[in-house]
Amino acid sequence: MNWLTSLPAVVLVVGGLLVAFLVAAVARVGVRALVPVVEQDRVPQIATPLMPTLGACFAIFAALTLAGEASDLRAANVLVSDEAAAASRLAWAATSPGVQPEPIHAALMDYLQTTRVREWHGAAAASGGDPATARAIARLERSVRSETARSEVGTPASTELVTSLDSVTSSRRARVAAASREVSALYVVTLVVSGLALIVNAGALVFRSSLRTSLLIVGVASVVGLSLALLFALSAPWSGPFIVSGHPLDDIIDDLKSGFFHGGP
Template structure:
């Protein structure tokens, strides 16, 4: 499913519209071929009350799913904001009296840059196994803990350094867990089948109408196709068409580069 949710937004939208319109055309042709002319009045009578039930079912499933995925995207953005805040906290903690500021801030800068360059998209965003980022994190851990172990800086400064570092690494684990999020395949299949059933049922209602009236089913199909495209775009916040912003991390990186975090 990841290969699908990783497609560009333009491809998802175009693919969703094309597939929905093909389902409209195929549904109309299938109904005309399978339902004899003498039974079309009965088919219309059956399809009409089903339209409301199928429409409500698809709208309920799609509405709940889109709301859930949008909420997850907002939660993922919150994780990034927390990670940036804890990185900023560590940068300021490195300016405490007695602490050697430069090594800590340099190691923090290397880690943040490695994260944004190597661990922000694709498979590496979910498994956290990029060698450069892992090495930068290990160097940051060693540097901070070496400074915190120095007795000359005092307990408050040491505690602040270690607490900031622990919070930063915990945020990283939360980000990696969120980046591994995927849409359940079976759930997506049910949604697609519900949309197709709704389109075919709408096609059955146009059997007694001309081709121009049948084109109105295309508007319903377009909404269904766009809804599915939006769902796939939201499906993987670090690998999809709609992704979390790395701006909070970039702001801390810029601050480290410009000397904002100074004693």
């Protein structure tokens, strides 16, 4: 399902609406063609009581699924903010007395830049196995641990450096784990089936109506199509239309370049 969630928002919206309208049209024509003439009077009697039930089922499934995906998107943004905060703590820890900040700041900036370029979109974000990012992390680890091994660096400064470094790597692991999460296929199937059933039932109600009157089911079809498009758009925060913002990390990169952590402008 990755190919679907990675489509642009416009494609998802247009595709969702087209599918919903097509199902509505097929339902209207199909009921007229498949139901025997002697039984066609019973179709509204059966379809009308089903509308509230099908509508409620779709509304519940859509609300639960979309709320969960929106919550996951917010959580992903929080993870990025936490990673930026950890990087900031490491950058400040590198300015402790006795610590040479330049190697650590250079390695940290290289790591953040590599992460933003190589590990922020698509499969690389979920796998966490990009070689360039792995090298940048290793360089950062060596820089920090080399400083903590120097005799000029006291125990408090060494502890702060190691703790800050662990926070950076832990935050990255949490981000990679979040990027590898996918929406449950059963959720999607249930939501799609309930939505299509609602459209088909609405189409059955107007199968004898004129074309203008039948346009009343466009509203139902639009809601279903847009809900499905929104679900797929929200389901992939690192590969879909709504990519998690990397501005918190970009701000740290800018601060490292400007010398902010040295007390510069």
